[in-house]
Amino acid sequence: xxxxxxxxxxxxxxxxxxxxxxxxxxxxxxxxxxxxxxxxxxxxxxxxxxxxxxxxxxxxxxxxxxxxxxxxxxxxxxxxxxxxxxxxxxxxxxxxxxxxxxxxxxxxxxxxxxxxxxxxxxxxxxxxxxxxxxxxxxxxxxxxxxxxxxxxxxxxxxxxxxxxxxxxxxxxxxxxxxxxxxxxxxxxxxxxxxxxxxxxxxxxxxxxxxxxxxxxxxxxxxxxxxxxxxxxxxxxxxxxxxxxxxxxxxxxxxxxxxxxxxxxxxxxxxxxxxxxxxxxxxxxxxxxxxxxxxxxxxxxxxxxxxxxxxxxxxxxxxxxxxxxxxxxxxxxxxxxxxxxxxxxxxxxxxxxxxxxxxxxxxxxxxxxxxxxxxxxxxxxxxxxxxxxxxxxxxxxxxxxxxxxxxxxxxxxxxxxxxxxxxxxxxxxxxxxxxxxxxxxxxxxxxxxxxxxxxxxxxxxxxxxxxxxxxxxxxxxxxxxxxxxxxxxxxxxxxxxxx
Numbered sequence: 001x002x003x004x005x006x007x008x009x010x011x012x013x014x015x016x017x018x019x020x021x022x023x024x025x026x027x028x029x030x031x032x033x034x035x036x037x038x039x040x041x042x043x044x045x046x047x048x049x050x051x052x053x054x055x056x057x058x059x060x061x062x063x064x065x066x067x068x069x070x071x072x073x074x075x076x077x078x079x080x081x082x083x084x085x086x087x088x089x090x091x092x093x094x095x096x097x098x099x100x101x102x103x104x105x106x107x108x109x110x111x112x113x114x115x116x117x118x119x120x121x122x123x124x125x126x127x128x129x130x131x132x133x134x135x136x137x138x139x140x141x142x143x144x145x146x147x148x149x150x151x152x153x154x155x156x157x158x159x160x161x162x163x164x165x166x167x168x169x170x171x172x173x174x175x176x177x178x179x180x181x182x183x184x185x186x187x188x189x190x191x192x193x194x195x196x197x198x199x200x201x202x203x204x205x206x207x208x209x210x211x212x213x214x215x216x217x218x219x220x221x222x223x224x225x226x227x228x229x230x231x232x233x234x235x236x237x238x239x240x241x242x243x244x245x246x247x248x249x250x251x252x253x254x255x256x257x258x259x260x261x262x263x264x265x266x267x268x269x270x271x272x273x274x275x276x277x278x279x280x281x282x283x284x285x286x287x288x289x290x291x292x293x294x295x296x297x298x299x300x301x302x303x304x305x306x307x308x309x310x311x312x313x314x315x316x317x318x319x320x321x322x323x324x325x326x327x328x329x330x331x332x333x334x335x336x337x338x339x340x341x342x343x344x345x346x347x348x349x350x351x352x353x354x355x356x357x358x359x360x361x362x363x364x365x366x367x368x369x370x371x372x373x374x375x376x377x378x379x380x381x382x383x384x385x386x387x388x389x390x391x392x393x394x395x396x397x398x399x400x401x402x403x404x405x406x407x408x409x410x411x412x413x414x415x416x417x418x419x420x421x422x423x424x425x426x427x428x429x430x431x432x433x434x435x436x437x438x439x440x441x442x443x444x445x446x447x448x449x450x451x452x453x454x455x456x457x458x459x460x461x462x463x464x465x466x467x468x469x470x471x472x473x474x475x476x477x478x479x480x481x482x483x484x485x486x487x488x489x490x491x492x493x494x495x496x497x498x
Contacts, residue, residue, distance in 0.1 A: 001129075002137040004110070006030040009128060009141035011116045011298065012148035014041030015342035016329040016349075018099055020145060023350050025108030027357065032139055034130050036115035039099045041149045041330075043339040045092060046176045051199060052384060053091045054179075057084040058206035059386055062239075069427060079208045081184040088179070112137060117299040118144070126303060126326070143325045145349070146313070147342070148298065150291035150331045152176065159252030160287065169254050171284045175200070178286050185209045189261060189282035191249055193220030195383045197288035198232065201241050202385050212242040212280070214263065219245055221383070225395045227414065227432055228450050232385065235430040250277075258283050293332040308334075317373030318352055319345050335374050338381055348372045380462040382455035387417075387431050390458025393446030393465060399436050399498055409439035411495040415487060417451035422482045428452040433484075435461070435471070435491055436498070442470035457484055471495070 008024050010017045013035035021033045038045045064077045103111050114132025116139075121127065128139045152174035154160055154167075162168040167177070175196055188204050190197045193215030205211040213220065213236075219229045220236075220243060233243060246265055253260040259282045264275045293311040300307065305323050307313055313328040315321055315335070321328050327349060330342035351372045380392035394402065399410045417423045417431035431451025438445050447461040464474060471492050479486035 001135070004032055004112075004137060004139045005124075006032040006110075006139065006141050008032070008143050008145060009116075009126065009139055010034065010145045010147060011128070012041070012146060012294070012330075013039045013099075013111075014147045014149045014330045015043055015339045016346035017041075017145070017147040018103055019343065020147075020329070020346045020349060021103065021109045022106050023346075024353075025106050027353075029108060031109045032112060032141065033103065033109060034112045034114060034116040034128075034139075036113070036132075038096060039103070039111075040096050041147075041342075043342075044095045044099065046179055048339055049095050050088045050092050050179050051175075051203070053088040054084060054207075055199070055203055055384060055386070057087065058203040062206045062386070066427075079184065081207060082182050084207065085179075085182065112139075115297060117297055118302050119299065120302045121304075143327075144303075145327045145329060146295075146298065146321075146332060147329045148294040148332055149342075150293050150337065152287065153290045153292045154287055155289050157249055157251060159254070167287075168252070169259065171254075171259055171282075172252065173284060173286050175286070175288065178284075181284075186283040187212070187258075187281070188284045188286060189214060189259075189280065190286045190288055192288035192290070193217070193243065193245070194223070194288065194290075195221070197286070198236070199384050200286060200288065202236060202239065205236075205239055205241050210242075211240070212244060212282075214247055214249055214261075215243065215245045216248050217245065221389075224389070224391070225397055225434070225448065227396075227434070228389065228448060231431055231450055232389070235387075236385075247278075252285065257281070259285050261285065291331070291337065295332055315374075317348075317375035318371055319349055319374060336379050336381075338379075341377075341379060344377060345374065348374055378462050378465045380458050382458065384455060387428060387451045388453075388455040390449040390454040390456075391447070392458055392462045393444070394436050395434065395446055395448055396436070396498070399446065403498060410445065410498040411437045411439050412498045413491050413494040413496070415491045415494065417484075420451070420484055420487050422484050422486075423452050425482065426452060433487070433491055435495070437471045437495060439497065441468075442472060443468050444471055451484065453484055460485060460488075 007029040008031045010021055010033045021031045025031050064074050067074045103109050112130050114130040116128050116130045119127045119129050125140045125142045126144050130137045184207055187210040190201050190213045193213045201211045201213050221229045221232055247263045250262045250264055261280045261282055263278045295307055295311045303323055305321055312334045313321055313332055315328050315333045319327045319329055329345040331337045383389040402408055413435045415433045418429040423429045434448040436446040444465045449457045475489045475492040
């Protein structure tokens with residue numbers, strides 16, 4: 001067994017880890033970064049990078065089919081599915097390769113390939129063992145940073161999993177397997193009508209597949225307001241995506257002709273109620289039913305750490321766990337399951353390190369300055385359908401709940417994207433813009449932008465929310481024409497009590 005001693009052990013190479021490793025090494029620390037799979041985590045390998053690359057191919061196909069609307073004649077539009085997938089894989093390899101070069105070229109950073117588990121704590125520091133192709137390696141570290149991310153969750157439905165715990169059929173896929181296909185599915189069924197499922201539904205429909213979404217709830221994207229899910233449903237159906245709601249997948253039966261999906265739906269056809277059964281045939285099934293944290297193999301109990309029932313770690317605003325000198329960053333800390341929140345976690349840790357170890361005029365900077373905290377951040381997110389959804393803070397439903405609970409009063413304004421000049425000029429008129437402000441402070445508390453450039457536009461409100469300023473400053477500002485955001489003053493003039 002090879003022995004290593006380091007100042008910082010980082011387990012998992014998701015979005016926070018590489019930048020943290022390089023930063024700590026710049027302070028002269030010895031850093032060990034352990035990754036059992038691929039550098040870059042979910043985002044680079046099976047998440048943001050590949051899906052947004054593939055989304056672009058799908059959007060080009062969509063625009064090509066609509067070309068005649070704009071006076072452009074293209075002829076028949078065909079899809080080279082394998083080439084679109086190759087373009088996506090090339091982009092992933094380039095991104096991952098850049099990370100590998102960056103880390104390998106940074107003095108003080110050692111990357112170990114293997115699966116790490118903690119084995120206790122001694123006077124010398126935290127103990128860990130890494131199992132990899134080169135055998136077991138033992139690490140002693142002064143501090144530990146966990147950035148192990150999440151993996152797809154597969155529900156216990158008959159016929160989904162085999163005895164080995166893997167998918168029971170190569171045609172049953174999670175998001176990772178779907179991205180490895182070389183031929184476009186004939187009819188892709190998607191179990192789960194949330195963000196991952198809906199993005200893939202539109203992408204694969206545009207690339208030529210028949211697509212059906214199965215959602216157990218009464219509506220897709222159930223976390224959003226009715227007005228948003230209605231608009232999402234409308235434009236997805238316009239493109240030919242079939243959506244089945246209020247339905248439960250009971251079992252999957254394999255056959256040479258495809259997958260037989262057995263659904264049950266609450267019956268409304270009789271006074272007795274009950275359930276109605278139906279059978280559907282799929283060439284492929286994507287299981288998009290959420291994710292689970294990768295913490296079960298870390299042996300956290302050996303250093304006195306525990307997780308919640310689902311495997312997540314509790315941290316404070318500085319991302320510190322209940323064990324001193326151990327931090328949890330990224331998806332596993334339940335403070336945002338996004339690439340941008342994971343990288344923001346790195347920035348919080350970095351800036352707090354600066355406070356405690358920085359030197360100014362030869363004097364050590366103490367901790368009297370305010371430490372940066374995740375409690376203070378305004379979390380925004382996007383769903384990259386086309387048009388995309390951008391969301392920050394409260395929506396109407398959440399504001400109503402808050403008002404009923406505390407009596408807090410809000411103002412709300414909503415505006416259809418079809419009334420926005422730029423959207424009409426672009427022929428991108430689906431969606432809605434919603435603003436919510438605190439009636440007393442006049443500060444923004446939430447915004448939803450489903451529509452053209454909504455993923456970019458939402459950050460205007462997110463950044464503005466971070467200032468705590470009154471909405472009146474934005475309402476009275478001079479916008480640029482013709483843009484979507486030029487309508488912000490018009491929309492804010494429509495604010496009325498919730």
